[in-house]
Amino acid sequence: MKYGFFDDQACEYVITTPKTPLPWINYLGNKEFFTLISNTCGGYTFFKDAKLLRLTRYRYNNVPYDNNGKYFYIKDTTDSTNEVIWNPGWQPVKTALDSYECRHGLGYSKFTSTKNDVKAELLTFVPMNDNCEVSKITVTNNKNTAAKLSLFSYVEWCLWNADDDMKNFQRNLSIGEVEVVNGGSAIFHKTEYRERRNHYAVYGVNTAVDGFDTSRDAFLGAYNGPDSPDVVADGKCTGSIASGWSPIASQQINIELAPGESKTFIFTLGYIENPLDEKWEAPGVINKKRAFEMLDNYKTVEAVDKALAELNDYWKNLLTIYHVSSSNEKVDRMVNIWNQYQCMVTFNMSRSASYYESGIGRGMGFRDSCQDLLGFVHLIPDRARQRIIDIASTQFQDGSAYHQYQPLTKKGNSDIGSGFNDDPLWLIAGTSAYIRETGDLSILKEMVPFDNDMSVAKTLMEHLKCSFNFTATHKGPHGLPLIGRADWNDCLNLNCFSEHPGESFQTFGPSEGPVAESVFIAGMFVKYGEEYAQLAELLGDNAEAERARAEVKKVYDATCTAGWDGEWFVRAYDAYSNKVGSKECEEGQIYIEPQGFCVLAGIGVEEGLAAKALKSVEERLDTKYGVMIFQPAYTKYHLELGEVSSYPPGYKENGGIFCHNNPWVSIAETVLGHGNRAFEIYKKTCPAYIEDISEIHCTEPYVYSQMVAGKDAKFFGQGKNSWLTGTAAWTFVNISQYILGVYPTHNGLSINPCVPADFGDFSLTRKYRGATYNISVKQNGAEKGIKKLVVNGKEIEGNIIPYDESVKEYTVEAIMG
Ligand code: BGC
Ligand code: NOJ
Numbered sequence: 001m002k003y004g005f006f007d008d009q010a011c012e013y014v015i016t017t018p019k020t021p022l023p024w025i026n027y028l029g030n031k032e033f034f035t036l037i038s039n040t041c042g043g044y045t046f047f048k049d050a051k052l053l054r055l056t057r058y059r060y061n062n063v064p065y066d067n068n069g070k071y072f073y074i075k076d077t078t079d080s081t082n083e084v085i086w087n088p089g090w091q092p093v094k095t096a097l098d099s100y101e102c103r104h105g106l107g108y109s110k111f112t113s114t115k116n117d118v119k120a121e122l123l124t125f126v127p128m129n130d131n132c133e134v135s136k137i138t139v140t141n142n143k144n145t146a147a148k149l150s151l152f153s154y155v156e157w158c159l160w161n162a163d164d165d166m167k168n169f170q171r172n173l174s175i176g177e178v179e180v181v182n183g184g185s186a187i188f189h190k191t192e193y194r195e196r197r198n199h200y201a202v203y204g205v206n207t208a209v210d211g212f213d214t215s216r217d218a219f220l221g222a223y224n225g226p227d228s229p230d231v232v233a234d235g236k237c238t239g240s241i242a243s244g245w246s247p248i249a250s251q252q253i254n255i256e257l258a259p260g261e262s263k264t265f266i267f268t269l270g271y272i273e274n275p276l277d278e279k280w281e282a283p284g285v286i287n288k289k290r291a292f293e294m295l296d297n298y299k300t301v302e303a304v305d306k307a308l309a310e311l312n313d314y315w316k317n318l319l320t321i322y323h324v325s326s327s328n329e330k331v332d333r334m335v336n337i338w339n340q341y342q343c344m345v346t347f348n349m350s351r352s353a354s355y356y357e358s359g360i361g362r363g364m365g366f367r368d369s370c371q372d373l374l375g376f377v378h379l380i381p382d383r384a385r386q387r388i389i390d391i392a393s394t395q396f397q398d399g400s401a402y403h404q405y406q407p408l409t410k411k412g413n414s415d416i417g418s419g420f421n422d423d424p425l426w427l428i429a430g431t432s433a434y435i436r437e438t439g440d441l442s443i444l445k446e447m448v449p450f451d452n453d454m455s456v457a458k459t460l461m462e463h464l465k466c467s468f469n470f471t472a473t474h475k476g477p478h479g480l481p482l483i484g485r486a487d488w489n490d491c492l493n494l495n496c497f498s499e500h501p502g503e504s505f506q507t508f509g510p511s512e513g514p515v516a517e518s519v520f521i522a523g524m525f526v527k528y529g530e531e532y533a534q535l536a537e538l539l540g541d542n543a544e545a546e547r548a549r550a551e552v553k554k555v556y557d558a559t560c561t562a563g564w565d566g567e568w569f570v571r572a573y574d575a576y577s578n579k580v581g582s583k584e585c586e587e588g589q590i591y592i593e594p595q596g597f598c599v600l601a602g603i604g605v606e607e608g609l610a611a612k613a614l615k616s617v618e619e620r621l622d623t624k625y626g627v628m629i630f631q632p633a634y635t636k637y638h639l640e641l642g643e644v645s646s647y648p649p650g651y652k653e654n655g656g657i658f659c660h661n662n663p664w665v666s667i668a669e670t671v672l673g674h675g676n677r678a679f680e681i682y683k684k685t686c687p688a689y690i691e692d693i694s695e696i697h698c699t700e701p702y703v704y705s706q707m708v709a710g711k712d713a714k715f716f717g718q719g720k721n722s723w724l725t726g727t728a729a730w731t732f733v734n735i736s737q738y739i740l741g742v743y744p745t746h747n748g749l750s751i752n753p754c755v756p757a758d759f760g761d762f763s764l765t766r767k768y769r770g771a772t773y774n775i776s777v778k779q780n781g782a783e784k785g786i787k788k789l790v791v792n793g794k795e796i797e798g799n800i801i802p803y804d805e806s807v808k809e810y811t812v813e814a815i816m817g
Contacts, residue, residue: 001695006688006702007103008329011315011337012110013702015039015102018090021698023066025355025723026104027345028133029126030314033271035133036353037109037124039102041089042066044158045133047199047271049408050352050359054162055189055201055271056155057246060358066091067225070269072137073152073232076118078145085232088113088120088137092226104702106315106341108308117142118149127298127307128314132270134298134307139264141257149255152232153267155203156216156248157189163360176247179286184212184239186295187249190286199273202291203249206266206299211237211252219250264301270294318344318379322736326762330688335735338687342703342728343375347383349724352407356706356721363406363413366391367488368726370426374433375729378744378768381438388431392448392463397456399424399470400484403506411452419511421474421484424467425524431464432531436744439769439803441538461539468532471525472551476517477577478562479554481525483518485511486642487572488593488661489629491653492518493642494574505643517573519563519581519594525555527601538746559603568616569594569609571630574640581630588641590620591630596664600671611672617665618677625717626657626685627665628710650713652720657708659685659727663734670738670754675783678739679756682731693717704728742766742775748803751814753777754784769803775812787817 003024004015015024023038034050036043036058043066044058059067071092076084086095088111089102095115103110108125119140126133141147159165159172179188186204193200213219213231218240221230231237237252255263272290281287298304324335350369353359369391377384394402394412401423402412412418435441444461447454474482483494485506494516496509529552536544563570571581571591581591595617599610621628633655634645647654662685669678683689685708691701699705699719706721737743741753742764749768763776780787790813791801801812 002692002701003694004701006333006691008333008337010103010105011319012103012105013338013700015104016100018097018100018102021695023355024104024700026109027348027723028107028109028124029348030107030128030344033126033131033133034348034353035124035126036355038066038069038355039089039104040066040069040091041071041087041111041122042069042091044068045070045269046162046353046359047131049363049406051162051363052406052408053160053199053271054158054165054359055269057158057165066355068156070133070135071154071226072120072122073154073229074115074118074120074139075150075152075232075235076116076147077150077235078116078143078147084116086113086115088122094227106337107311114142118147123308125308125311128310130270130294130297131272132268132294132298134304135267135269136301136304137265137267138262139255139257140262141259144259146259147255147257149257150210150235151253151255151265152229152237153203153205153251154219154226154229154248155250155269156246157191157201159191160197162358174244176242176244178214178242178247178249180212180214180241181288182208184209184237184251186288186291187212187214187251188286188288188291189247189249191247193279193286194284198276198279199271200286200291202268202270202272202288202295204268204270204291204295205251205253206295207253209251210254211239213237213240213250214247215240215242216246216248219248266298266301266304268295268298320765321378321767322742323765324740324762325764327760330686331735334686334688335732335740338702339728339732339735340375340379342723343372343732344379346372346724346726346728347376347380347387350407351724354722354724357724363404364391365404366394366401366423367403367420367426370430371726372729373430375732377433377437381434381440384434385440385443388427388434388443389446389448389460391430392427392460393450393452395424395427395450395463395466397450397466399466399468401427402451416506417511419485420487420490421471421482421518422487422521422524424470425521425528427467428464428528428532431460432528432535435535435538436746437768439746444535444539461535464532464535465544468529468548468551471521471529476515476573478517478573479558480517480519480562480573481521481555482512482514483516483521483572484513487518487521489520489644489653491643491646492572492580493644494572494580494640496642497575497639498642499639505646513575515573515577516575519559519570519572520597522555522559522563523569523594523597523601523603526552526559526603527597529555534746556603559598560607560609563594563598564604564609568613569598569604576640578640580641587632587634588630588644589632590616592617592621592627592658592661592665593629596661596668599668600664602671605671610668614665614668614672614674614677623657623711623716624684625690625708626659627662627681628655629653629658629661630655633710633712648713650710650716652707655710655712657685657710659704659706659708660725660730663727663730666734667738670784673754673784675739675754675759676756678754679759682735682739685727686731704731740764744768745800748801749773750800751775751777751789751812752784752786752799753779753814753816755779757781757783770805771808771810773801773810773812775814777814777816780815780817782816785816786814788815789813
């Protein structure tokens with residue numbers, strides 16, 4: 001069952017009922033000011049950091065779902081015997097609407113609803129160049145008679161630190177402060193501005209208003225929720241000035257509309273920072289100059305339309321960098337629009353703020369952000385460059401790294417600390433992807449601090465060497481890399497041994513153990529060790545490349561021996577040196593991660609192990625909704641394994657379909673030339689392909705979720721944790737670089753598709769290092785293999801189009817077979 005449809009022309013997903021199985025959200029903002037907005041106008045806003053600079057309040061885990069947003073109430077008093085109050089997004093009043101539509105687009109959302117012949121059109125977006133969210137609302141009277149309406153706006157301020165805001169009531173209920181000017185058309189939230197903050201928020205509208213409120217209790221009435229505000233029921237704002245408790249901003253505009261008449265209002269929610277010496281306009285009165293300049297930018301419909309056009313152009317441009325036309329509209333819409341869009345959202349958010357990540361728990365993940373980079377580096381290489389430097393700056397001198405850092409301070413997060421032994425290698429992955437994309441070797445010579453201490457800075461290449469050496473020098477009894485707290489699978493906590501509830505699996509126990517080893521990290525070391533060696537070569541350090549390859553060879557060999565279980569790769573060795581992910585185990589016999597990653601790294605391809613491993617995956621882990629993370633799921637808690645066995649069978653890391661590593665297996669299949677199987681795996685978790693089972697899948701049909709419940713779970717097929725997942729980057733890498741086969745190498749683009757036999761011909765535009773490549777692929781029913789590659793009229797040897805700085809346009813004809 002579907003709850004909407006894709007409008008590919010407009011690059012929008014159109015939701016046709018507010019009653020989606022879960023809130024279906026969108027992200028607004030491209031730089032520092034961000035909003036999450038759901039299809040019922042729920043959500044919240046923050047500046048830079050969802051924990052430290054939260055502008056508006058949201059209530060996670062509340063009832064009903066999706067509680068608190070930025071709401072508009074329309075009170076229609078035209079017929080005094082039949083007054084009705086409704087919201088364009090249906091929530092919070094939930095008056096049945098005569099029609100409803102929500103269009104989530106690229107950086108904006110639009111709502112069109114009607115009730116009793118009044119139409120509301122609401123457009124919300126964050127402009128490219130201002131720290132604000134603009135909401136344009138147009139109300140149209142389609143009645144035969146004049147309409148009498150009141151429009152009420154409503155936002156509830158968060159007292160900046162979202163964590164403290166929901167905990168520290170003894171202080172917080174006394175600190176709220178606001179200022180109101182122009183009769184209420186501009187309302188300022190200035191809590192803590194009197195002391196150490198130099199920022200405030202503003203909510204303004206481009207018209208004179210008929211009333212305002214800034215106290216939540218005054219607006220809603222004590223014991224009421226936003227579904228039944230007293231003020232809206234009474235039809236009259238009270239002019240309240242908040243003092244402590246919960247400050248809000250609400251404006252009232254009374255509207256009379258002749259039949260057929262429309263009126264438009266523009267509301268702007270902004271964040272302002274003042275230099276310290278310009279904080280005040282008068283004692284106790286905040287300096288509003290910058291706020292008014294911002295509000296002025298969005299005073300007219302023309303200005304708003306122009307700002308929206310700028311945003312549209314930005315996206316249009318970005319999405320020309322990789323664009324495919326195939327006979328398969330689902331592939332095209334994911335590749336050209338939604339998958340890349342989600343990659344950009346993961347760039348902005350890492351794992352901080354979604355409807356599953358509260359914005360206060362995790363900042364930017366070291367491994368997460370490095371992997372996200374793989375999906376957006378082609379779109380915003382300059383910002384990717386900065387991201388790499390920021391991430392590397394949180395590394396320690398021994399190569400290990402803080403597992404997370406806060407986006408506002410860019411400092412490592414000591415609550416979680418380090419000890420996740422895959423982290424260092426992801427830095428090589430991200431840097432190599434950046435250099436293959438851009439050819440910019442200068443980044444390797446940048447001086448980058450360790451743990452943010454510039455006095456011990458070394459070049460980025462030295463950082464990568466530390467990463468490489470960390471793994472090379474932290475090996476266990478089988479010559480495989482030590483796992484530390486965990487590797488990619490945060491829940492495989494082999495040194496943790498936690499016996500008491502409440503202990504964090506992520507931080508409990510020693511961060512290092514001398515025995516527990518990871519075959520997954522071994523796969524990573526083989527893949528990224530080789531990429532490191534290539535970087536050394538590019539810098540002319542052949543001795544280092546040779547050293548690296550010799551180290552890689554050792555781990556390769558250990559993987560093929562101690563890491564091999566007979567029919568598949570072992571997952572790990574625990575702290576007692578017992579196998580994890582082996583036929584010897586009672587549960588958790590075969591794990592997906594080492595099969596996917598070792599094979600995509602090329603391990604065992606020649607030896608015939610790779611094909612066996614993938615066959616085992618197909619036989620033992622595959623389901624109709626995707627490939628499960630392992631089988632059988634753990635039915636009881638294993639002290640020696642940690643969080644992985646804490647989940648009920650079928651959920652999350654305990655046997656769920658962890659979407660993130662499905663593309664690893666799909667890529668692995670392309671390494672073996674299995675186009676049919678690679679694509680089959682791609683399709684199973686691909687949002688566009690599962691749109692019509694939205695009632696089972698539940699999460700948004702336009703983005704990937706982290707997890708789909710596995711076959712052991714009660715709700716097999718149900719998605720969770722949509723949006724902020726490395727799945728976005730890895731599926732984009734899979735479809736764009738391996739299945740469609742346009743892969744950036746250090747020497748130029750390589751063309752080597754691996755598609756199902758019936759995929760058909762396709763063409764592709766790829767912008768790469770300042771040139772445009774117009775590529776057409778004739779498939780000839782082949783799953784893999786290029787028979788002929790013609791570049792600008794000349795047939796070339798091999799798969800790689802040599803990069804030539806002087807050529808700006810390439811016409812490429814590839815014939816498979
Ligand atoms: C989740 C993992 C996540 C980890 C991060 C665990 O509870 O299952 O997916 O990586 O928390 O802290
Ligand atoms: C989600 C985390 O963000 C990521 O870092 C981890 O690799 C996966 N869960 C698997 O545990």
